Amino acid sequence: MKVIKYVFFIILFSYSYGYSQTNKITIQVNNAIKNISPLMTGACIEDVNHEIYGGIYSQMIFGESFQEIPMHIDAAVNPEFAGLSGWLSCKAPRDQHKDESEIRSWQPVKTGTATGSFSIDSIQPYIGKQSQNIRFIGGAGTIGIENRGLNRQGLSLSGKQPYEGTICAKTNNPVQVYISLQSEDGSVTYAETAVIITDAAWAKYNFTLTPTRSAVHARLAITLHQKGKVSLSYVFMQPGSWERFKDLPVRKDVVDGLLKENITVLRYGGSMTLANNYRWKNMIGAREKRPPYKGIWYPFSSNGWGIIDFLDLCDATGITGIPDFSTGETPQDMANFVDYVNGNNNTHWGRKRITDGHKQPYHLKYIELGNEQFNNQKLTDKFKLLADAIWSRDPSIQIIFCFSDNTREDVSGDLAYIKQTIDHCQKTGHQAWFDVHIFNDTEKQPDLKDFEFAETQLKSVAPDSSFRLCVFEENAANARMKRALAHANAINRLQRIKYDVPIVCAANGMQVDHQNDNDWDQGLLFFNPKYVWGQPSYYVSKMIAENYLPQVVESDFASKSDTLDITSCRSADGKTVTIQVVNSKSTAINTDVQLNYYDGTATKVTVTELKANSLEDWNTVDEPNKIVPVKSEISNSNNGCNYTFAPYSFTILRFEQ
Template structure:
């Protein structure tokens, strides 16, 4: 083993391992003093500081937040054409996917059945590993039909050959041109592994498109349990729709916002960068509604005329680039302008005459180099000419260190970029060693959006080790909220069994959801953000191991002006308790407050069956401006102290 590898292995064995004792400490012995000076107030913390990043990866939207239960509902998939479907037909029946008589220009394919004589056929959709339905709840089945077919079509929800709900569509006369048919289905029992079947009996030619099964209980097509998880995060902003999804594998399958609005049958099913087809059932309009519901600033990201830059990028020509730029201008008209404009009128026609007042636009995702910089300048010039108050976010490269990163920052500073989007996926050790990263940034700008970050352990587990490192890193980010104005963990969602990327913040299946340890760190930090950073210093802070510079404890102190509370956040990522005397100057305490504690073993993970890592609260009393507190091993602690 090489010398450097050996040192790395020693560090890994040391960090977060319960069985290794660093030193023997007496209970109650004070190792540190945390001095807090209320009279020395630092930067204000923006309301946008903690946010979420939403990308359709890991079936976060299709098969996730979007409540559509049918997979491959429109038969538009160019590869895996029959994905999600099973077909049974009588001997005389022929079937195929055709495009001669399309539903519309964006939805050109459909399923066709030919019955030369009276016969039977059944189409069964398996959903995403089974369809979940609940007893007594209403589900809307719908489909578009056309052709010269005469007969009966029955929609059934079944489980192990047991019919849970059914309804008939009778076509006593030829179906003719495309027409939408709907049925209300109410299952007689709950099933986590049901199927939707369309049973057909008759003769003639029948064309089927846009087969759908959706629970009536939803909010703008979104799952309410997943929405509640987002609401509890109290995000200050939502960055969407990606991510690499924005770039596309090619410019042809890059995200185009205009394809994502309007009626769902008019939305263009497209190949997703992450390896599956997306229906765009949740599009830009729904994202804006979601931002409104969560009281979060929208931060839409647009393609800069460059496909996925890491692998064989495709660059838009000068003429094509004008169209990409116009897409952004049209979006801002859609989001912000009056209803007497074309796109403002489109917004009003969708049911939202009031503007959304979008304040931020991101140009690019993980782009870099002269070609991107040239394109960015063209976007910025066009946007600022029509919308001078909109702040434009510049994309950093995938790396958070190194030559490309330094060159991007140099260009950003020299060209007066407003906001620089950094992405950091790093080991827990790196995060613990770099909590002072933003201390060194120029206070005059550009500002930073930490658009994607997460700690990646060995094996990329969503465990408490990773979450502790993220919490420690966040204390340093929060102290520098005059530089970092937005920060969002990534990715947000993962459907169990359908993932492309781990770790993730929220895991779910067809009927359950749980937050990972990282989720609860994010939630606790967002709930206890505060309005302004208060000066604080910890004695004996530095902690050196094997040449690495860490800290014994990681902390940040803020003040909540509304509740009149001092908020002290302390992270102890080590296998030893640390007793601290807190000395508070410049403000008096009422003597009571609240403790919010998250604790666990480094390898602990949450699951559907058990939430090992969750915050616990208790009231604390008898406090004064000097008191001792022991921060337990492997904990994130928040103290909210009432002040006079």
């Protein structure tokens, strides 16, 4: 029996050893195929699924300017509102997920026997189309309104830390308004202050609240405690500088998450730029005076955080920023914008930037125009006018024009107009760059037909012209492991294809947990009012960015049955080599790795591996570290090693001297 077992073991060992030889990665380190851009691990952010308003923007109040649809206060429906009547701005229907309840902001609040009424003022609002009136009629107790943040998920408070805020209000007779931080049911008050409203015209009043203890699901209440009436137009509250990144109006924990991801470029914009009133001049100046607008993703959008705030964030973090603009901007406004961001004190708008607190120019390098619009003659002519206005103020700015969906799939009647754009750029001494969007939802290799089709078609009509293609939206409908593998596949393929891709951004860079309003449930960095955590795709970007090397080298994968997606890179001197490997199969793949013409002296190989048990796995607030990269080391013998690539994994092997 022992002899039989021994023979069986030899056969099994031989089979296993033979199997390992059927899979082999061979890297020709001396054969550099192309240089690759460091800006291929970027992200697109826009106010979709509340990335901004309710997300990274430090404003904790949702429904800040009372523009939402008024709700009739009916004690028959809500007995807790007995003694209250009228209308309160508070609800917004969902455009996409209509089967879910509408988004809510403000709700009435009362204590004791107090009675009161609420009404909407659409005659003399401070900003937007309406403001909110609150009236204490009689009885004993309090009446007012309370806010729990986006979708009433609750305000997260840190005890003994200051929160600063502003209300814009008016009254015909002086009235004392109480502003407080309370528990979700109002039974506990963590902090309270009183503001005396005296002016019959709209005025701004500042307040500070320091809660006595921490809370996860708190609310902000604005109440009257005696007879009187107050009109409110704007409410703002944010953490003090202790919880904001470099004192900017952004959440420090979210920005820290972006920095840990090693994001190299951020594009701000997308479909949100198609809103009629999305204009950069509405995004500057005092936040309480910035007009709200009907957004593409949220009908009651805020300009409290806009393009200039985005550039401030990029400036403070060192991330390359690319703002996307509406093609509804005028040429003059775009010329003014360039003066504002890149001009000196010799220009009116350069001086305005200095007055606004940013002494040095932003040195902006990139501007995008439009988003997925059909390139007809009208739009093409507008592109030319806007581009000329931008270049008249700073000819060094690279402009990127966004392809329409039609161009990616069918260029009938579209391509000739794009050629006009290419020709115009060439005549003015510039290179035309275009933004192509791809869909990348499953673990399979991404479908780059749109990208490749656009490149082929442009070359057919402009064979003698120089143009570049970028990807500013690598889209998906999920944030699970299957998307992470597709994301790794996309970067792998875009790095090694012959065409030189200067910029790649995954969409969307961020997402508020449980805030999928429109099916783009694809955020890389998730967060709620208290916690921030990365999804598997987040770690793919982080791994590739941390291991960036400037040149792609020839890779060969020999296998009889298994498939891996492989891209190999090297340092300029050839002494550091990385191998980026995607295994989208449900089985492990044992592989020999060999580096030919490698001049380094690495004795160990650093392995960074991201893997999951299922393609549907992802990171939740309860298990934020379920899928994270794990580092290890293996031996390098004669410029080679053997490694088993786990099922559903993305792995980077790094040979380094």
